Amino acid sequence: MKAKDVFEHYQDEAAFEKVPWKNFSDRLKRLRNKVVDKNNRSKRDADALVHDRKIYPTQTHNEQGQLRWHGSEAEKLLEKDVDEEKHISMTKIELYNSRLEYQHFNLRVFRGHVYQELKKRKFLAYCKTTKRGKEYGAQQLIINKRRAEAEGSEQS
Structure with missing residues (x-):
């Protein structure tokens, strides 16, 4: 124009x-x-x-030689298990023992990630219900989309 x-x-x-x-x-x-x-x-x-x-690809292990949680198969499986509410019907140790992928991590670390996932979901629910939260949630969606695109092109 x-x-x-x-x-x-x-x-x-x-x-x-x-x-x-x-x-x-x-x-x-x-x-x-x-x-x-x-x-x-x-x-x-x-x-x-x-x-x-x-x-410089993303490191698979941290400085202590431990497997990184972020981006791991265990992280994806935990999200799926929380969606299916297995964290409610099982104790943390039962959930931990239910999948081999979880056992690559220390039980204490795994337990912390279960609580972290629950906190994240509560926060995202807050984001959907408040104006300030919606603005923050929209920013996070953009950031996550860019991160996923970068990781997708990294794997290619």
């Missing part, structure tokens, strides 16, 4: 009363350039992250 068309469309708005055409055209052009630059910057950042992940 040309600047003149935009100006004519919005010139009756209260916010545009004091905006002369000669200023509007230049300002709109600068604004469009900023948007393009911002979009290019986010693409460059995403490409740089993919590049860096190829050089």
Whole structure:
């Protein structure tokens, strides 16, 4: 859309009363350039992250040599088990012994992740019911989507 068309469309708005055409055209052009630059910057950042992940992939073990929970098969299975409410019908040790993937981790660590998963779900429920929570939840969805895209391209 040309600047003149935009100006004519919005010139009756209260916010545009004091905006002369000669200023509007230049300002709109600068604004469009900023948007393009911002979009290019986010693409460059995403490409740089993919590049860096190829050089330095995510560690599978922490500094103590223990398996990392984040991104592990056990994490995905625990989410599924909590969805199925197995954490209610079973004790933590029964849940721990129910899958071999859980046993790659210390029982104490596993138990902590069960509680962490429950806390996360309570917080997400809060996010769905409050305005502040909805704004925060929307930001987290964007972050998680970008993280998943980066991890997906990392595995390719």
